[in-house]
Amino acid sequence: MTTPGTLPDTSTTPATAAADLAPHRVAGPRRRWDWVLAADPGLGQLQAGWRSLVAMVTSLAVGYGMSRALAIPPMIGLMVAGMMGLMSAFAVAENTWDRLARAILWMPFPYTAVLWLCATLNGQRVPQMVLMVTALALTFFLARFGPMALITGMMLFNGLMVGMLAGIPASLVGKAFAVALVSAAAVLVTRLLFCYPMPREDLLRTQRAFVVEARRVADAAVDALDADADRARAVRRMNRALRRLNITTVTIDGRLAQPEVAADPAAAELLHRHLFDAELALRGIGQAATELTRLPVPEPLREALAVGLVLARDTPLGQAEGLRPAAAHIQERAETILRDPASPADHVEAAVLARRVGHLLDSLAASLGNWLTLGHTAATGPADVPFQQSVALENNRLPGSAGPARRVLAAGSETGWRRVIPFVRVPVHAAVAAAIVCPITDAIDPHRFYWGLVGVMITLFGTNTTHERLRKFGHRMVGTVVGAVLGIALLHLIGRDHVYATLAVIVAGLTLGAWGMQRAYACWVVGLVVALVQLYALSTPDSGMNHLLGERLLDNGLGVLVATACAALIFPLSRRTVVKEAERGYVDALAQVVMQVEQRWSEPDAPVRLRGAARAVDAALSQVQSVVRPLVRMPVGVRGPAAEHRVALLTTATGHARALAVAADIDVDLAPRLAERARLVTAGLTASLKELDQFFASGEAEPAGAWRRVSPLIRELEAELAPAPSGPRARRLATALRELDALDETLAAYAAQAGLPV
Structure with a gap:
């Protein structure tokens, strides 16, 4: 379908290949180990394995050496020291040296205390069982009070278990404490030497993971445009690539800092913006390519699209400007078809989609180039980088039902003793x-x-x-x-x-x-x-x-x-209640997007973060999907066609929220009457979302409120804005109104599914 001769020259001059672009290992061509970065953005899982390797090798070596030095059985030395290594690897994930030292050096004290207590029981079964049950319950109670309390509880339980397993006599508990303390200190030293936190390196690796996922989407789009491709297979591959892209992007965004706490708030906010815009462009390209699979695309247009997408897939991102000529070529081919009055309707529809791909490729070039450059130049020191969690992650993954x-x-409303x-x-x-x-x-x-x-x-x-x-x-x-x-x-x-x-x-x-x-x-x-x-x-x-x-x-x-x-x-937590709370959290996140749109248009200088609010909608959707997806399909309950339909509607609404966040991020200069009408649109949609939130919170079978459509108001506003001169801001405002209309349509269907009158 394409040949090397059809590809435009993307070589750069020394002036364009600026030294301040992202390092070659981030923006360079494909590598054989890219799949590792794509599967594990930031290499959090690999780092967990590396920490375990370092901690276990250190602790076992020290335990064996200490057993020889103190003349105790090697098995006791290995078990006591090995527990220090195991728990330091799994329970201690601090990212500063002082917190790391405090947590690791504390572990031997509760651990050895229960070793002594277990030794004094001298094999008495009932007291041992009572202690184990108490320690287990205490561990879960202490988990509410932070990492140090949780570590204390876990070491108490593990100490009792090792004490009964190894049968350490009371006379050796002092030596066991020495083994535990020395092995903990050794583990701390090796953790600081070989596993020292490096947030800047993590940031560069997450950038590379996004680059890999972006290329997967482009590759799936190239495959979808092949005239001989199996349409069903191409659509499945594209959907899979877009799903992986979104999961990776939200996970990466969870590693970036919120502007309020970043070392450089401006740089952190720009990282959020460029990442969001790049994902939105890629999703638009993927969706357009999927739509094109059902249309007869003229061969010149198909070849222009293939050239642009191959460039997006294969061009090093340090040379992302090379996408712009290809994007312009696609738009020219599309305009040629659109200007021809004899063009068939299918060709016109394909040309409209292709023109959109051209615009999105141009936007992608700008977003990726800006994002990668900013990520390289945002900080100079290994620890001075805006790289803290924004989307809340749990174990480097998106949270599920925990939230x-x-x-x-x-939110419990119990009184009396039930408050505990x-x-x-x-x-x-x-x-x-x-x-x-x-x-x-x-x-x-x-x-x-x-x-x-x-x-x-x-x-x-x-x-x-x-x-x-x-x-x-x-x-x-x-x-x-x-x-x-x-x-x-x-x-x-x-x-x-x-x-x-x-x-x-x-x-x-x-x-x-x-x-x-x-x-x-x-x-x-x-x-x-x-x-x-x-x-x-x-x-x-x-x-x-x-x-x-x-x-x-x-x-x-x-x-x-x-x-x-x-x-x-015992004190059950209904899964239906958890699902409803997850959906309520989604509705609240979406309401924040709409309220920030209203604030952005009415107060241009207000510090709103539309893209950040839309990213919170992504995270909320992930929680809904995780709690609605059970292990076993039940004949009745919250899982079924209705629940699946609601999740599909929320997925559609999330796409509209993303597009709205970008399109609405403009200064709106409207006449007072039109500005008031725009405010009525956003206020009406917010009011309906609050009614839905109240319906979920109350759990009433007969809701008092209803979903009130704002589509008529939007159409009236669009009709009044139609005669206005066209321009970039006018086009973006029109796009924002279309997205608000689509959002209202989708959420009205969702509200009806949930039981709220429309």
Whole structure:
């Protein structure tokens, strides 16, 4: 379809190849490892694995050395020190050296205190069980008070578990404390040496991830324009590319600083703006290419489009200006067709879409060039960069049901003793589930009853609905089985007598598990069980290994299911309520966009952030999608065609909100009468959104309010503005009014689906 000879010359002169552009490793051509950056913007997952590797190697080496120096059993030294490395890697994610030091050096104190307490019990079963149940409930209670309190609770629980597993006598607790303290200090030193936070480098890597996703969209568009392409396959590929682009963009935006807290507020805001505009242009190109797949595109126009999209895909972004001639060529081809009165209707429609692609390519060149240049020149020091979270991320991922669940609990209207429910709800779940599980798992194996408690703990951490807990149960079971098979195979391969090989497998399993955990919880379980098999082999013969691993699977599964049942029955949090709160949060975010449009038009000097408000709508949509998508389809409930239709409507509304945020960001100079009419449009839409919010908040079957359409007002305003002279501001105002009209249409359908009269 295209040949090298059809591509315009994009070479740059020394004057245009300015040195202040983004580094070549950000804006350069494709590389074989780009897929890693696209899958993990900022390399947060890879850094988690690297932290685990550094911490585990350091802690195990120090633990073994300290056991030799203090004349204690090597197993005790390895277990005590290994817990320091494991918890420092997973529970300590501070990004300043003083916070990192405070958290890591604190861990040995609560850990060793419960080691001593466990040793004084001298194997008494009932007190040990009571302590374990108490420590587990206390861990969830302390989680409300910040990272240090959470670390304290986790170290108390882990110390009791290690104390019972290793059977450390009271006479060795002092030496165990020395091992823990020295290993924690060593882990701190290696973390500072090999894992020091570098936000500027993270920013450059996130830029590269966006570049990769942009090229994927362009490549999908090239594929869609091929005359011989399978239309259904091309559309699926484009939708997948646009979905990945949006997830990556919102995740990257979550890593950028809000202007209020950035070292350079102006630079931070510009980063937001350029990133938003670049994504909007790419989405428009992708959607136009999808529409063109159903039309007969004239061959000259098809070739011009292909040339422009190939350039967008392959041109290094330091030479992004080379897209402008291609964009102009596309527009010329489209105008030729539009000027021909004999052009068929299909060709005219294709030319209109192609002209839009040309405009978007021109906008993309400007946005990407400005964004990459700003990202390179925004700061000079490795830590002095506007790079803090704006969209709230959890473990470098978009948050799921946690936000809506927290809002439901925080908005409780209970009186009397029930006011404490938000504070004790999860600790009570943990305590009751542990009290049920302990006797059962103790009857199965008195020496390993805590495996059931581990199942309780992992179920209640990071989950908010029954569907999420059942999904975690499935991941835990599958991961345990796969990890057991791999662990036994590696055990047979390396044998039991090679200490260093065994330690290498343990470290590798934990490292790979930490790297994959943010993708799928089962990946972490596989790595953990592979490591544990090597540890169990030190005290368990081959004949008993299968029974031991089956027992672990049973105990873990029992703990997960009992904890899930307790969470569903004791102070339950209805999934329907969480879904409604997520949708309410979306409506509130959208209302903020409309209110900022009104403020932008009425007060040009007001510090509004339309693109930032639209990005919050993206994040709110992600939360709605995560809570509406269950593990199992139920015959009745919030999941079904109606719920899927509502999510589709919200997805459409989000697209209109993005376009509105860009189009409405202009100074509007209207006559007082027209300005008042524009204010009535935005005020009317805001009022309807507030009615919808109130309907969700009240939960009434018969709502008092209704959705009042503003489309008639918009059409009247458009009719009065039609005779006005055309210009860039007039065109953008017309676009903003069209987006407001489309938003009103979409949200009216959504309100009707939700039960609010229209």
